[in-house]
Amino acid sequence: MSNSVDKRSAHIIDVLTEEFGASMAMDPAAFRRKFRKMAASPFAFYRGSAALFYADQRGDFADDRFLDERTGRVWIHGDLHAENFGTYMNASGQLVFNVNDFDEAYVGPFTWDLRRFAASVALLGYSKALSDAVIGELVAGFAGSYLTELRAIADGGDDAIGSITLDNADGVLRRVLQQARLNTRVDLLATQTTVDNYERRFSIGDGVFEVDGDTRGKVVAAFQEYLGTLPATSTRPRPLAAQIKDVVLRKGVGIGSAGLPSYNLLLEGHTQALENDVVIYMKQAQVPAVARYSTDESVRNYFRHQGHRTAESQRALQAHADPWLGFTELDGVGQLVAEVSPYAADLDWADVNEPEELTGILADLGRAVARMHSVADDESSHDLVDYSTEEAIVAAVGSDESGFVTHLVDFAHAYGVRARQDHQLFVDLFRNGRLPGI
Numbered sequence: 001m002s003n004s005v006d007k008r009s010a011h012i013i014d015v016l017t018e019e020f021g022a023s024m025a026m027d028p029a030a031f032r033r034k035f036r037k038m039a040a041s042p043f044a045f046y047r048g049s050a051a052l053f054y055a056d057q058r059g060d061f062a063d064d065r066f067l068d069e070r071t072g073r074v075w076i077h078g079d080l081h082a083e084n085f086g087t088y089m090n091a092s093g094q095l096v097f098n099v100n101d102f103d104e105a106y107v108g109p110f111t112w113d114l115r116r117f118a119a120s121v122a123l124l125g126y127s128k129a130l131s132d133a134v135i136g137e138l139v140a141g142f143a144g145s146y147l148t149e150l151r152a153i154a155d156g157g158d159d160a161i162g163s164i165t166l167d168n169a170d171g172v173l174r175r176v177l178q179q180a181r182l183n184t185r186v187d188l189l190a191t192q193t194t195v196d197n198y199e200r201r202f203s204i205g206d207g208v209f210e211v212d213g214d215t216r217g218k219v220v221a222a223f224q225e226y227l228g229t230l231p232a233t234s235t236r237p238r239p240l241a242a243q244i245k246d247v248v249l250r251k252g253v254g255i256g257s258a259g260l261p262s263y264n265l266l267l268e269g270h271t272q273a274l275e276n277d278v279v280i281y282m283k284q285a286q287v288p289a290v291a292r293y294s295t296d297e298s299v300r301n302y303f304r305h306q307g308h309r310t311a312e313s314q315r316a317l318q319a320h321a322d323p324w325l326g327f328t329e330l331d332g333v334g335q336l337v338a339e340v341s342p343y344a345a346d347l348d349w350a351d352v353n354e355p356e357e358l359t360g361i362l363a364d365l366g367r368a369v370a371r372m373h374s375v376a377d378d379e380s381s382h383d384l385v386d387y388s389t390e391e392a393i394v395a396a397v398g399s400d401e402s403g404f405v406t407h408l409v410d411f412a413h414a415y416g417v418r419a420r421q422d423h424q425l426f427v428d429l430f431r432n433g434r435l436p437g438i
Contacts, residue, residue, distance in 0.1 A: 096320075
């Protein structure tokens with residue numbers, strides 16, 4: 001191998017070891033499964049290696065003329081790629097298609113979100129055998145719609161499109177929302193629980209385990225602490241006296257949660273009818289990858305623990321977050337708590353292959369990201385970002401819209417190549433036993 005390949009391979013090992021080393025030591029088998037999933041494709045590798053991406057933003061790709069004191073300090077999603085969008089039921093009872101999965105959210109440069117998404121579009125386009133020219137047009141469409149929406153919001157919102165809902169969605173995104181609308185709480189409960197002797201309990205099976213009395217006691221105590229973190233203005237009916245009917249341990253949940261325990265709690269619904277029961281999860285929150293490459297101590301010191309950070313970030317970035325969203329501690333470790341929503345549906349990119357459809361979807365996603373960035377600022381209930389992010393970003397771009405678009409298009413192409421090369425290096429490292437600890 002050449003010196004440059006050796007150097008990059010060593011860098012990949014160092015970054016992944018720093019990010020996952022402690023967790024790998026606790027559950028090597030879980031990380032072997034995670035890494036095999038990452039090995040499947042460049043996009044899968046990119047999804048699972050956010051830390052490598054952020055290390056590069058402080059290194060080879062550090063030049064960014066659109067960052068200043070304010071635009072470098074925006075509440076960002078932290079892992080904004082094409083597969084982190086889907087539906088949810090907001091606090092107003094409305095189905096929304098938007099960004100989801102806020103486990104990596106933090107405060108940092110707004111362009112890091114946009115770059116991460118743009119590179120994911122390049123990888124997605126490459127996997128669909130689209131030309132570089134078409135990929136460039138798709139990224140440009142996303143960047144243009146992002147900026148147009150953000151400017152409309154900054155100007156007062158009259159021209160802003162707003163949230164993507166059944167009222168304004170069309171094409172593929174409307175179909176996803178319609179599919180989510182068909183989901184029911186009864187269907188969700190049927191997949192996770194059984195009714196025995198007139199009482200509902202969790203089903204025990206693959207990845208789902210019973211808990212002992214001591215563990216249940218700790219989870220129940222943590223749940224009581226969590227109740228105090230729920231918004232006082234929540235409109236969702238609360239369970240009867242927050243009665244816990246059952247608790248189980250879940251393992252192997254998601255590519256980003258390898259090795260981490262997660263507990264599901266079955267709650268009595270707002271009536272005694274069994275179809276109203278609610279499932280919530282309590283999962284250990286982790287240090288977000290972007291935080292390792294941020295030097296802002298005021299951001300780091302703002303949060304009590306990672307569960308607090310994740311919940312506060314989601315509330316900041318979603319206009320109407322899940323009213324069950326909260327946080328707690330379990331054995332001294334921060335936990336995120338939220339409902340297992342019956343109304344979640346993801347966009348399946350395998351069903352979208354032609355540039356015409358992709359163009360429309362990416363324009364919608366550009367608007368969705370603009371809404372997300374604009375929500376968490378001086379007009380929200382959070383004081384960590386105490387100025388208008390949309391005004392700051394619009395001012396930083398100024399009249400150089402074409403330069404801004406070109407910046408993201410060029411980055412998408414360059415980092416798409418980098419990620420595909422890194423994927424191959426990662427596969428070689430993994431298959432030859434060069435990743436320590438697994």
